[in-house]
Amino acid sequence: MNPRHLISLADFDVAALRGLLDRADALRPDALAGTGMRDSLRGRTVCTLFFEPSTRTRASFQLAATRLGADVLAFDAATSSGKKGETAVDTLRNLEAMGVDCFIVRTAVDGGLHELAAAAKPETRLINAGDGRSNHPTQGLLDMLTIRQRKGADFGRLSVALCGDIRHSRVARSDLQALKALGCTDIRVCGPDALMPDDATLDGCRRFVRFDEALAGADVVMMLRLQRERMEQGLVASLEEYFADYGLDGRRLALAKPDAMVMHPGPMNRGVEIADAVADGPQSAILAQVANGVAVRMAALQAVFAE
Template sequence: MSLHLDANGQFRHLLDLEHLPVDGLDRLLRRAQAFADGAQAAQALAGVAVCTLFFEPSTRTRLSFQLAAQRLGAQILNFDASTSSATKGETDMDTLRTIQAMGVRGFVVRHKQDGAVAALAAVANPGVAVVNAGDGRSHHPTQGLLDMLTLRQAHGDDFSTLKVVMVGDVKHSRVARSDLHALRALGCGEIRVCGPAALLPDDDTLHGCVVTDDFDAALDGVDAMMMLRLQRERMTEGLVDSIEDYHRDYGLTSLRVRRAAVNAIVMHPGPMNRGVEISDEVADGAQSRILQQVANGVAVRMAVLESLLSAPE
């Protein structure tokens, strides 16, 4: 049995977007849009216990998963590593097995280490689903889904004519990796990636992208500006000369927004470093879809939990 699929070919876990077929991605987005439009599924997960197993801090992701599970009628357990037996030396796998033994069927896991969530999924019991809520620099699949939903709401389902620019610290961003995969899978017409060379990955993450360090040129005519947080906590060395220089070269200001298409939208996964990657007037401006992304996170996570944990009809 595959780590991603069960014996019937149905998804067991959502660990990344690479193993999610385009039709599966589209199905989740359509279901998420239905939830965003007010569709109800209050009893879809009645009697199902879901644990948010977070080994790393979170605000948006944790709370939206908890709210999503609650709206589906699930029982919610909130795990905080800082106040758990993990502080006494219990391994992550023993933690999962212990909670699993209580009858918990769904685990939403965030971890600072690459591959840690997949490792936990590998020891999960049959019938238990694991959702990756962000692991290291690798994957953040539900953020990728909610970003695609936000793009669809602004520009429609056909991405073939879209020009999207992703700006900033791609090297340390799991959001960037999930977004780039989803954009390619959905047939985005042109994906531009902009940032200083030290903050761009040296693997195949950027295949098929137009890569540049000229932010002003990268903005010309784009339909969406996806800004990334400067992740100083993940950097092992000083990769940016100064915050002031970074904002000067790669910060999105109202003047720069004018280079984009008239109906272009501004996106940011949060948390924002205001005055670093984005200015106040842009973050709070008419073209910003940042809070819409947050709202879409609940709808997307409802769709994911329902898909993985609801009883088949």
């Protein structure tokens, strides 16, 4: 692992993961209030290099960099020379030539960050904001921070259920990497066979076909978005049938522990993956996840600039 880059949580051991979570937790007051850290990255330039749409990740990275005092360049792929045929590597090199120090990259290409890291200058920093269906490390970190805040640091005593489109979900992969590293031994996955990965992603997990069984006694319920932009037609018969089989409503949530927390990385498809009453209910931690995003991304920026 190049310490100047944050590409995958698989590159981190448990001590490094806990260190990042501790750093993010300490930064939460400044992240939410916008105070106290303006000199941390003064004189640095951070570019949000997004080749795919984003709301939460892009906005929170921009806020994080601003909170730390960096100059922020927001790159818009829709109006860039990429539309004229320029490659992502050439885009990065041209922006490096303008003095950009750090790139926050989102791309539809699986493993696309590795190509950019190989082409970047030695002093350039890269942070993965989602590459294809491979990794979304800062989402994994903010999910772990949200769980830790509500359930404590002992992940070994937790039962965590992930439900939905795991096959196409970079969030699921980063969450699973982090949960395993932090010692969670009861990781449950549930969804249609067509939406389950065919690689080693689910090693160490318990696979459930029936959603009700996966939820029984769970401490954490993580719902995943149907990645319809990445999947072939016909993998889901209909959205109504999907919700009937795998949607989280009040009846199903009652099967989990009474204090179970509900999570979703967003954007939510209400009435497809999750019912309104659950998404907006007292057990929902969805907005807490969003709030933690700024602190986690501040911690990630500090970490890559620390080397």
